[in-house]
Amino acid sequence: MTQHVIIAGGGPAGLLTALGLAQAGTRVTVVEALDKLNDSPRALVYHHPVLPYLERLGLLEDCVKAGFTRQGFAWRIHSSEEMIYWSMDCLDDSTPHPYALHLHQGLLSDIAAKHLERLPNAHIERSTRCVGCVEHSGGVTVEVDGPNGKGAIEGDYLVAADGAASSIRKDILGLNFFGITWPMRYIATNTRIDLSSLNFPDTTMQLDDKHGAVLCRIDESQLWRVTFMEDPDLPEEEIPERIAAMFVNHLPDIPYELDDYAPYRMHQRVADRMRVGRVLLVGDSAHVTNPTGGLGLTGGMFDAFALTEALNRVLHDGADENLLEYYETDRRRIFTELVSPRASDNLRRLYYSQPGQQKDDCIEWFRKVSKDKDLMRQEFQFTEKMETKF
Numbered sequence: 001m002t003q004h005v006i007i008a009g010g011g012p013a014g015l016l017t018a019l020g021l022a023q024a025g026t027r028v029t030v031v032e033a034l035d036k037l038n039d040s041p042r043a044l045v046y047h048h049p050v051l052p053y054l055e056r057l058g059l060l061e062d063c064v065k066a067g068f069t070r071q072g073f074a075w076r077i078h079s080s081e082e083m084i085y086w087s088m089d090c091l092d093d094s095t096p097h098p099y100a101l102h103l104h105q106g107l108l109s110d111i112a113a114k115h116l117e118r119l120p121n122a123h124i125e126r127s128t129r130c131v132g133c134v135e136h137s138g139g140v141t142v143e144v145d146g147p148n149g150k151g152a153i154e155g156d157y158l159v160a161a162d163g164a165a166s167s168i169r170k171d172i173l174g175l176n177f178f179g180i181t182w183p184m185r186y187i188a189t190n191t192r193i194d195l196s197s198l199n200f201p202d203t204t205m206q207l208d209d210k211h212g213a214v215l216c217r218i219d220e221s222q223l224w225r226v227t228f229m230e231d232p233d234l235p236e237e238e239i240p241e242r243i244a245a246m247f248v249n250h251l252p253d254i255p256y257e258l259d260d261y262a263p264y265r266m267h268q269r270v271a272d273r274m275r276v277g278r279v280l281l282v283g284d285s286a287h288v289t290n291p292t293g294g295l296g297l298t299g300g301m302f303d304a305f306a307l308t309e310a311l312n313r314v315l316h317d318g319a320d321e322n323l324l325e326y327y328e329t330d331r332r333r334i335f336t337e338l339v340s341p342r343a344s345d346n347l348r349r350l351y352y353s354q355p356g357q358q359k360d361d362c363i364e365w366f367r368k369v370s371k372d373k374d375l376m377r378q379e380f381q382f383t384e385k386m387e388t389k390f
Contacts, residue, residue, distance in 0.1 A: 003027060003315050004155040006142045008130040008168055010034070012105060013283030013300040014161030015112035019057050020308030022122040026315055029153055030116070031144055033162070035127040041188040041262045042105040043297040044218060044225060045203065047383040048088070050301045051097040062111045067103030068220065070202040075366045076215075078208035078250075079355075084366045085201065090377040102202060104218060105297060133158050133172050135277045157311065158279045161304075164267070166285035173276050179269030179340075182290060182347070185232040186266050189243060193256035194222045205350055207363070211250050212351035214292065223259065226251065227291075229351055236263055266290035266347070268340045275328040282307055287335045293346040298383055299339045303331050306388035313390075323390070330388045338385055 003026050007014045010032030018028045046054075046063075054060040072087040091098035116122045128146030142153045160168035169175045195204070195215060204215040216225040228246055243258060270287040274280065283300030290296075310327040313319035353359040369375045 002139065002154070002156055004029070005157050005159060005311060005315075006031065006130075006140070006153050006155040007159040007161055008142075009159075009161030009163060009283075009285070010109060010113065010124060010126070011038075011161060011163065011283065012108050012112065012297065013285075013304045014159065015109055015116060016053075016057065016301060016304040017159055017161065017282060017308055018122060019059075019112055019116050020305065021311060021315075022116060022119045023057065024308075024312045024316060025121065026312070027121045028116075028123070029155070030122070030124040031128045031130050031142070031146075031153075032124060032126050033129045038106050038109075041190050041225060041260055043291060043294065044102055044104050044216060045294040045297075046101040046103065046108075046301075047294060047298050048091065048095055048097050048100060048380070049384045049387055050298055050305075051099075051101060053301070053305045055097075057112075058115060059108075059111055062115075063101060063103050063108060066107050066111065067101055068202075068217075069099040069101055071099050072201060073100075073203035073205065074201045075363075076200075076204050076206045077363055078206050078211045082363075083199075083201075083204075084363075084370050086366075086370055086376055086379065088380055090373045091380055094377070094381075100203070102217060102219075130158075130162065130168060130172075133168070133279060135279070140278050156278065156315065159307065160279060160281045160285045161283050162285050164269075164284040164288045166281070168279065169271055169281060169285050173273075173279060175276070176272045177269045178272065179267055179288075182266040182268075183232070184229040184266070184351070185234075185263055186227060186229055186290070187239060187243065187246075187261060187263050188225060188227045189261040190218065190259040191224050191226045191247075191256050192222060192259060193224055193226070193251065193254065195224055195252070195254075196222060198252055198254070206250070207350055207353055207359075209352055209354045209359075212353075213250050214350070232265065239263060268344060270332060270335055270340070273328065274331055275324055280307060280311075280324065280327070286331070287340075289335075289340050289343040290347045291343075292350055293343055295339050295343045295346075295383070295386070299335060299386055302334075302386050302388060306331060306390075309390060326390070327388065334386055334388065338382075342382060
């Protein structure tokens with residue numbers, strides 16, 4: 001083996017995989033289609049179980065400096081304005097990092113890329129797309145198309161981290177992407193609004209069948225991520241006007257300024273394979289989920305950490321390639337049995353709880369958990385189950 005891994009995609013999943021491999025001595029080449037940071041409204045919350053991994057990669061200190069930590073969140077009942085707080089201090093004795101990290105996904109990618117580019121055995125090819133892959137005895141030949149035209153890169157493995165619209169999954173491997181698309185359109189906004197002055201926690205989950213929303217503070221300047229759902233048949237060009245109308249009902253009556261927005265559809269989908277020979281899928285190229293609860297990015301990061309460990313053992317410790325089969329089996333199991341069902345439940349609770357017994361029972365459960373440290377610990381520890389252990 002040449003101990004060279006090619007990674008298609010320069011988002012968090014791809015760059016974290018690359019960094020973990022390169023730090024272990026593997027030569028890595030990252031092929032990224034974009035030429036600069038993607039700063040559109042995207043994921044920004046990192047649950048506590050991924051933080052030790054970021055620390056081991058040498059990233060956590062920079063990530064905390066660029067973002068901030070929070071020790072809990074609240075469920076807000078829109079109809080009554082009741083706030084039900086869940087505190088992460090229940091984890092003080094069980095984890096080295098009993099908090100969540102808020103950091104724009106693009107900033108994590110930027111930090112990881114800077115650390116990666118300091119290593120002599122790592123290289124990032126920007127404005128370059130993976131357009132083909134041929135597997136042969138002992139490796140792969142990856143065809144790329146970049147600023148200097150078409151070319152080929154030889155390596156041991158190709159990691160597909162090229163997102164939900166993965167050309168590697170669709171066009172090169174021809175894999176299925178089974179699942180569902182949710183009926184509503186999701187609107188993610190970056191909005192300047194001082195919700196902290198009204199004692200909104202840094203993450204607030206607003207429960208209502210008409211005015212449900214996720215409210216997350218992005219930075220110290222009172223820039224917040226405000227997300228809501230709408231009818232997908234409404235014209236996209238009129239979204240800014242509708243945002244103003246929606247905010248009248250969704251948010252307290254205080255001044256705000258819309259910085260940016262991004263509409264997208266939500267899915268629960270998974271590829272039928274996460275490994276085909278020497279090509280392995282991570283993150284959104286392998287599976288996608290609605291973002292309610294922040295499980296998509298967390299799952300993609302755990303993909304990266306698991307694949308890093310598996311490949312390092314195969315490349316450097318002489319482990320059998322069956323370890324890569326275990327990677328595929330366990331990551332698909334975790335997504336289909338844990339992540340997708342929980343994210344779907346989160347979305348239904350937040351946006352589809354209509355007045356009546358079901359909604360009342362849901363609210364009463366939130367209250368019960370808020371008063372029971374053991375129940376709260378169980379709720380927060382759900383994301384620990386998303387880790388693959390070899």
